[in-house]
Amino acid sequence: MRNVLLLLLLLLPVAAFCKDKKHKQLKLPVSRWQEVKRMGLDSSIIPFQDTLFVTFLKKDSFIYHNLNGFVYRGGYTINEDSLLDFGTARYKIATKRPNMLTLVDDKGMYVLAPDLSDTVKIIVLDTNDKPLPVTNIDQMIGHWTVYKREAKEVGAIDAATSITAAYITGPSTDGKLGYVYGGQDAKNNPSWYIKSFGIDQVLECDGKNLRVLKVIKCQKGEMILEESDIKYYFKQFK
Numbered sequence: 185m186r187n188v189l190l191l192l193l194l195l196l197p198v199a200a201f202c203k204d205k206k207h208k209q210l211k212l213p214v215s216r217w218q219e220v221k222r223m224g225l226d227s228s229i230i231p232f233q234d235t236l237f238v239t240f241l242k243k244d245s246f247i248y249h250n251l252n253g254f255v256y257r258g259g260y261t262i263n264e265d266s267l268l269d270f271g272t273a274r275y276k277i278a279t280k281r282p283n284m285l286t287l288v289d290d291k292g293m294y295v296l297a298p299d300l301s302d303t304v305k306i307i308v309l310d311t312n313d314k315p316l317p318v319t320n321i322d323q324m325i326g327h328w329t330v331y332k333r334e335a336k337e338v339g340a341i342d343a344a345t346s347i348t349a350a351y352i353t354g355p356s357t358d359g360k361l362g363y364v365y366g367g368q369d370a371k372n373n374p375s376w377y378i379k380s381f382g383i384d385q386v387l388e389c390d391g392k393n394l395r396v397l398k399v400i401k402c403q404k405g406e407m408i409l410e411e412s413d414i415k416y417y418f419k420q421f422k
Contacts, residue, residue: 210262212240217285218299224292236294238285246270252327252420254349254371272370315401315408321361321381324352324402328418336413343367345392347409347416352378364389364397 219236223229234250240260241247248270249255261269266277268287278293279286285296318324328350335341344367351374352362361381363374376391387409389395400408400415407418 216299217296220297221295318385318399318402322354325354330416332417334415
């Protein structure tokens with residue numbers, strides 16, 4: 185009996201340590217990951233084209249997107265059950281190794297490897313590259329993300345209405361040519377839709393309010409739109 189009590193006393197500090205460790209905020213090192221395999225919950229291989237890219241940054245923040253998809257940014261948490269919560273998506277961390285990260289949700293398993301390539305290609309403007317005419321909305325189809333804004337006056341850019349992304353679909357059955365995102369718009373709730381594209385290279389948008397965007401350039405993976413005295417520079421993901 186005395187030996188049992190002694191053993192319990194010895195285990196108490198260990199139990200207390202594990203409890204403290206369990207409630208300590210977990211985090212992942214700064215790293216970039218790219219999906220290389222997707223499987224069903226029964227481990228069957230699933231073909232995919234919407235590759236998942238995830239980047240873990242300092243201060244428990246992240247960036248993630250699917251190929252040609254909307255870019256999500258924010259803070260993440262990981263609880264004691266290895267549940268990774270991005271706010272907009274949740275995954276169970278099944279495997280975490282230096283060369284492999286496996287995430288699981290109710291749809292399947294996603295195996296990621298370190299991303300050693302540039303997932304985002306930053307476009308450098310060539311001043312000698314004269315913009316070509318944009319004569320058809322089809323030239324602009326794709327997912328576009330703003331990487332730079334320029335305003336003639338300081339303070340002219342309003343974070344609540346500033347454009348962050350555009351998804352141009354071309355003509356569709358509902359008459360919409362695409363969507364424009366601004367502020368904190370969610371992927372499924374853009375504030376504006378594109379209702380027309382004129383021969384004068386103007387996108388007319390409706391929704392939260394009317395907006396007119398002049399297409400300055402759309403070629404070689406870059407698009408530039410101008411609204412009043414603000415220019416928006418877009419790029420596409422690979």
